[in-house]
């Protein structure tokens with residue numbers, strides 16, 4: 111090979127190499143600039159559910175200094191400190207078990223998937239299959255007082271009832287008629303393929319719940335002695351057998367999103383499986399009984415996980431209580 115030739119060849123090679131390098135650099139630049147940013151995080155997202163909170167309650171500062179505003183503020187106070195006004199030592203009346211509405215309707219009924227009131231103003235009055243009738247908000251509130259608070263109903267024209275209804279109406283006041291915002295009420299989990307297992311749930315309870323709710327689900331009183339620091343999950347002071355949260359899907363969905371109460375975010379809390387099992391454990395425990403003979407007049411509308419018969423099918427009460435629900439007719443109504 112002549113020296114000039116090899117020189118030419120080297121120049122060509124160098125030029126080619128530069129072009130390739132330039133193309134590679136340009137490609138990398140394009141990738142960095144135009145790749146959707148979330149692609150970079152796929153690995154982390156795979157094991158933590160995105161928590162997009164699309165619904166928010168109105169700002170408290172929007173409550174006016176009018177008689178109506180006063181009523182809303184009193185309603186909020188009653189939701190948070192129900193026991194102080196209506197509990198066994200209540201200063202207005204003594205017609206409930208000492209729990210607060212907020213114990214189950216977190217952040218005064220404003221928490222996303224925390225059993226919030228976002229869809230009440232927009233959907234009531236509405237037909238509810240449990241009573242087989244069109245229910246007003248007043249009737250629905252009294253339902254929770256009689257079942258979840260194991261008490262006696264409030265007079266519909268009492269100041270307390272009017273305040274509760276005014277506050278709940280204010281919480282959902284920005285939701286258009288007929289709409290149910292995302293995050294309303296309690297989340298639905300995926301079905302387990304097996305029956306939820308109270309024994310497995312006991313292990314979850316001991317490691318994740320006992321420190322607050324007590325060895326025997328009895329809860330812990332706040333320093334004032336009138337309210338619960340951590341409310342009871344079963345026993346004489348807890349919700350009765352007619353309460354909606356005794357349905358395992360409601361209990362599991364509530365617990366999965368919201369408990370343990372001292373850990374933020376779903377990813378660090380329970381898996382869905384643990385939530386089903388611990389729900390089975392809590393639901394297996396004794397509590398005050400309620401006469402439910404008038405409930406579900408049309409038995410075909412009874413939710414699949416209602417723990418007490420009669421049913422429209424031949425699956426056992428046990429399977430209706432703990433699952434597996436996969437092969438059973440789907441729940442028709444809340």
Ligand code: HEC
Nearest residue numbers: 209210211214229230250251254258295296349354355444
């Ligand atoms: C032991 C738990 C518990 C307590 C305490 C409780 N509730 Fe409820 N409440 C529930 C459950 C469970 C539901 C049904 C949620 C579902 O099925 O998605 C519900 C539903 C409601 C609804 C209807 C929500 C809707 O979107 O249809 C209203 C209104 C309500 N409760 C008001 C109250 C009031 C007021 C109090 C206090 C006087 C109270 N609740 C106390 C558990 C409770």
Ligand code: HEC
Nearest residue numbers: 212213214318319322339340341342343365369370371372
């Ligand atoms: C750090 C304390 C703490 C831990 C741990 C905890 N909870 Fe709770 N739990 C609370 C508090 C406090 C409330 C009431 C919330 C409020 O009033 O704002 C509550 C409410 C509840 C309720 C609704 C009210 C009732 O009494 O029925 C259920 C059901 C519940 N917890 C179940 C569980 C389960 C199951 C676990 C374990 C997986 C658990 N909690 C772990 C503190 C805790």
